[in-house]
Amino acid sequence: MRPNIPVTLLTGFLGAGKTTLLNRILTEQHGRKYAVIVNEFGETGIDNDLVVDADEEVFEMNNGCICCTVRGDLIRIFSGLMKRADSFDAIVVETTGLADPAPVVQTFFVDPEVAEKTALDAVITVVDAVHLEAQLDAHHEVEEQIAFADIVLLNKVDLVDSQSLPGLERRIRAMNPYARILQTSRCDAPLEALLEQHAFKLERVLEVEPTFLEDDHAHEHDDEISSVSLSADRPLDPDRFQDWFGTLLMRHGPDILRAKGILELAGEERRYVIQGVHMLMHSDHLGPWPDGSPRLSRLVFIGRGLQSLGLEAGFADCVAT
Amino acid sequence: MKTAGRPKQTAFEQQAHVLATGAYVTAAAAIGDTIVVAHGDGCLRLLHGDGEVVVADAHRGAILSLAVDASSATLISGADDGRVVETDLKGTSREWAAFGSRWVDHVAVNGSGVRACASGREVHVWRPGAPRPDVLEHPSSVGGLAFSPSGNRLAVAHYGGVSIWQRRAKRGWQRSQLSWAGSHIGVTWSPNGQYLISSMQECALHGWRMRDQTDMAMSGYFTKVRSWDWCGDEPYLLTSGSALPVCWPFDGARGPMGRKPLTQGNLTDGAVTQVCGLPGTRAFLAGYQDGSVALLDLDGAEPVHVLRYATGVEVTALKTTSGLELLAVGDADGHLLWSQLSRAG
Numbered sequence: 001m002r003p004n005i006p007v008t009l010l011t012g013f014l015g016a017g018k019t020t021l022l023n024r025i026l027t028e029q030h031g032r033k034y035a036v037i038v039n040e041f042g043e044t045g046i047d048n049d050l051v052v053d054a055d056e057e058v059f060e061m062n063n064g065c066i067c068c069t070v071r072g073d074l075i076r077i078f079s080g081l082m083k084r085a086d087s088f089d090a091i092v093v094e095t096t097g098l099a100d101p102a103p104v105v106q107t108f109f110v111d112p113e114v115a116e117k118t119a120l121d122a123v124i125t126v127v128d129a130v131h132l133e134a135q136l137d138a139h140h141e142v143e144e145q146i147a148f149a150d151i152v153l154l155n156k157v158d159l160v161d162s163q164s165l166p167g168l169e170r171r172i173r174a175m176n177p178y179a180r181i182l183q184t185s186r187c188d189a190p191l192e193a194l195l196e197q198h199a200f201k202l203e204r205v206l207e208v209e210p211t212f213l214e215d216d217h218a219h220e221h222d223d224e225i226s227s228v229s230l231s232a233d234r235p236l237d238p239d240r241f242q243d244w245f246g247t248l249l250m251r252h253g254p255d256i257l258r259a260k261g262i263l264e265l266a267g268e269e270r271r272y273v274i275q276g277v278h279m280l281m282h283s284d285h286l287g288p289w290p291d292g293s294p295r296l297s298r299l300v301f302i303g304r305g306l307q308s309l310g311l312e313a314g315f316a317d318c319v320a321t
Numbered sequence: 322m323k324t325a326g327r328p329k330q331t332a333f334e335q336q337a338h339v340l341a342t343g344a345y346v347t348a349a350a351a352i353g354d355t356i357v358v359a360h361g362d363g364c365l366r367l368l369h370g371d372g373e374v375v376v377a378d379a380h381r382g383a384i385l386s387l388a389v390d391a392s393s394a395t396l397i398s399g400a401d402d403g404r405v406v407e408t409d410l411k412g413t414s415r416e417w418a419a420f421g422s423r424w425v426d427h428v429a430v431n432g433s434g435v436r437a438c439a440s441g442r443e444v445h446v447w448r449p450g451a452p453r454p455d456v457l458e459h460p461s462s463v464g465g466l467a468f469s470p471s472g473n474r475l476a477v478a479h480y481g482g483v484s485i486w487q488r489r490a491k492r493g494w495q496r497s498q499l500s501w502a503g504s505h506i507g508v509t510w511s512p513n514g515q516y517l518i519s520s521m522q523e524c525a526l527h528g529w530r531m532r533d534q535t536d537m538a539m540s541g542y543f544t545k546v547r548s549w550d551w552c553g554d555e556p557y558l559l560t561s562g563s564a565l566p567v568c569w570p571f572d573g574a575r576g577p578m579g580r581k582p583l584t585q586g587n588l589t590d591g592a593v594t595q596v597c598g599l600p601g602t603r604a605f606l607a608g609y610q611d612g613s614v615a616l617l618d619l620d621g622a623e624p625v626h627v628l629r630y631a632t633g634v635e636v637t638a639l640k641t642t643s644g645l646e647l648l649a650v651g652d653a654d655g656h657l658l659w660s661q662l663s664r665a666g
Contacts, residue, residue: 052401053422055441057461059480062503062523072480072504073462075522080401080424083345083361083383112524112544 004119005082006196007091009104011145012126013135014097017155021126021187021194022094030191035081035088037074039096050088052077056096058103061110067254067278068110069103075111082117090195091118098141101125101148102257102278108200109280122199125149125179126187129160132168136223143225146172147257147302148277149179150199158185175225176302177210178260202273202284205260210300225257228306230315232297235266237320244314245274252309253279261299264289266320274299333628337660338372346651348387349640350396355410356640356649356659357396359384365398365408368659370647377412380404386427392434392449399425405438418445418454427465431472439463444477444486446494455494457486465507470514478505478519483529485517499534501527511558511571512551518558520546526560526569530576537578539569544592548639552598552605553619557583559596559605566593566607568619586617586625597639599662606648608636614650629658 012018025034035050059072074093081091093104101123108120125145128135132154135142146152152172157165169181182189198204212229241263249256256278263272270285289295299315345361356368363380365387380400388397396408397417405418405425418425420440427439436447441462445454461480468475475486482500489495499517505527507520518528518539526539526546542562549560555572568583570576586593591610598605603619612632615625629650638651641662649659 051422052424055462057480059461059504059522060502062501062521070522072522076426076462076464076506077424080383080385080426083347083385084401085345086343086361111522116544 002085002117004117005085005089005091006121006198007078007093007108007118008121008195009101009123010092010094010126011099011101011123011148012097012153013128013131013139013142013145015131016097016126016128017153017184017187018094018097018126021124021153022092024187025092025191025195028191030195032089032195033087035091037077037091037093039094039099052081056099058100065253065279067102068106068280070107070110071103074104074107075114078114078118085117090121098139100141100144102144105148105277106280109277109282119198120200121195122150122197123148124151124153124194126153126155127172129154129156129165129168129183133171136171140224143175143223144257146175146179147225149176150197151194152176152179152181153187153189153194154181154183155187156185157183171223173211175223175227176258177212177227177229177300178208178258178302180208200275202275202282202286205273205275206262206271206286210260224304225302226306227300227302228311230299230301230311232264232315232319233294235264235295235320236297236318238265238268240320241265241318244318248309248311248314249276249279249281252303255305255309256301256303258302259300261297263297263299264295329630331628331630333660334658337658338368340366340374340657342366342655342657344655345383345653346638346655346657347384349638349649349651350387350389351640351642351647352389352391352394352396352410354642354644354646356642356647357387357389357408358638358640358649358651358657359387359398360655363400363402365396365412365414366657367410367412368647368649368657370661375410375412377408377414379406379408379414385424386438388428388430388436390430390434390436391432392430397428397430397436397438399428399438399440401425403440405436418447427463429466429468429475431468431475433472435468435472437466437468437475439466439477442479444475446475446486448488455488457484457494457496459484461504464505465520467508467510469510470512476508476510476517478508480504483508483517483519499529501536503527506545507547507549509549509551509558511576512556516571516576518549520549524562526558528576535578537576539577539582542567548593548595548597550596550598550605553603557619559598559607561593561596561607564590564592566596566605566617583619583621585621586615588613588615588625588627589631595636595639597641599641599645600643601645606639606641608639608650610635612636612652614639632656 057072274283348359361383365377367375382402386399403420408414444457465478504522505519528537546562557568565584595608614629
């Protein structure tokens with residue numbers, strides 16, 4: 001069997017610098033050949049013989065899951081690209097500035113052919129340090145793009161007062177404690193920090209520590225999207241957890257953008273790892289707890305209006321008695 | 322896998338012609354006593370029973386769709402180089418149409434030589450003698466194209482259903498829509514034109530009885546149905562997408578409604594990726610994800626005859642000629658295997 005072809009999703013508001021990064025990926029010498037899927041309203045031309053124009057076609061899946069949307073154009077293009085898969089090593093998908101990343105990410109969860117032949121590697125979101133504050137206040141898409149990011153390139157930092165950067169980072173961090181934030185001027189982060197990250201592998205959930213804010217400055221902005229971290233130092237009852245978690249996703253899946261967790265379930269020696277997007281989840285038992293470290297269950301949600309969902313109480317009720 | 326490793330070569334393999342092309346086999350079509358295969362590198366190969374191979378450099382990218390124009394004995398192909406190309410039986414190719422950077426995902430030809438191709442949301446239709454193509458617009462990208470058996474209607478699959486186009490002398494192309502929620506990625510007519518079946522993103526088939534547009538749903542697949550063919554007099558619709566070939570009956574007034582499909586050919590643990598009926602018989606071929614190929618029979622009377630054991634490489638094309646002179650197998654690594662069918666044993 002061939003290894004799955006890694007796919008990097010590149011998002012960011014208009015003018016943030018996506019095309020700059022894309023051109024770097026295509027022109028720098030890294031020994032890898034990329035197929036690039038761009039939308040036809042892209043900002044500038046890109047010169048590469050494996051550039052595919054796409055219309056962003058978001059389709060609802062007819063499967064009773066109200067928030068389960070996929071990118072029909074990507075499914076079609078991936079299927080075609082697999083027929084010449086010997087001519088490239090990886091794929092980059094660039095979205096339009098106003099795109100919601102969820103349908104792209106969900107495509108990898110939902111489509112059996114896409115899941116078999118490709119693997120979502122990471123979501124990279126480029127944000128413009130000069131305009132981020134204003135864009136966050138005016139466009140909910142910018143929040144969503146940050147919420148889904150594995151890596152945020154805080155770009156154009158050379159054009160802002162360096163004293164404003166910690167505040168920008170805090171605001172990003174409040175929405176997404178998992179994202180790695182890289183400050184760049186012309187998207188000049190090393191490519192090895194951006195590509196082939198395997199960010200959607202369950203194993204990576206074990207490796208990446210979320211960064212939570214220690215002070216309360218995060219709440220100086222009333223961003224709709226925020227994160228909630230839950231923890232328990234006693235094992236969870238597996239049935240109660242699945243009940244609570246399943247119902248939560250069913251009822252509030254549209255508002256829960258991403259979720260990641262490492263859990264101790266009663267009667268199970270291995271760590272139970274979950275990660276998901278809206279209503280779609282991957283989970284598995286992955287290896288024992290490290291010797292000598294405390295068995296702390298932790299579940300992190302990134303989403304809209306999380307404060308009203310009673311997450312703390314619901315999770316606390318899952319602790320085995 | 323039940324056939325771990327490579328236990329032996331079958332009699333079919335021992336006498337078949339083989340060729341390792343290195344280029345993914347994307348489609349196959351039969352024209353006369355020749356089978357034509359299309360590749361991911363833009364080549365067409367015309368395979369002859371005596372082992373001769375004619376190569377046509379038709380495209381500069383992966384060929385995504387292949388159809389036969391019987392009226393002119395040519396092949397029509399569409400590719401990710403944005404071109405539609407016509408190739409004759411000598412292997413001479415010429416560009417028929419070009420769409421720039423837009424892929425040509427689907428091509429279809431009816432019995433009178435009317436040619437259609439889909440690029441994005443548009444279907445272009447060339448009528449013999451017409452000065453320029455007619456352009457048919459759709460609400461989303463086209464998932465599949467099929468002319469009705471009589472050739473006077475064109476079904477176009479897309480998000481939300483299937484459009485049926487019919488050209489009237491005075492009013493031009495008229496569209497009617499068969500609606501069903503979800504994304505439709507392929508379409509086929511029953512040989513008598515009474516049923517229209519679509520393949521869906523949701524790993525299921527949807528069908529309509531054309532007389533009254535009664536809906537029918539055929540589910541239970543674990544991946545999308547990418548290959549299908551009609552077989553037998555009932556007829557049956559043979560489909561890929563499950564561990565066994567799934568064959569739906571389309572006889573009687575209600576077709577498959579309320580009935581179970583035939584399933585047989587439990588050869589491997591992997592999915593069926595290709596099916597192909599043997600014209601004029603009740604026999605058919607099934608190709609599997611692990612590379613196995615079996616000859617089966619709708620009545621199940623004959624035991625499964627294995628034409629090839631597992632190779633580890635997915636079967637991506639299976640075709641026989643209409644006179645059953647030739648049978649060809651192609652896979653995702655570009656291996657070709659073809660032979661006279663009488664020697665299949």
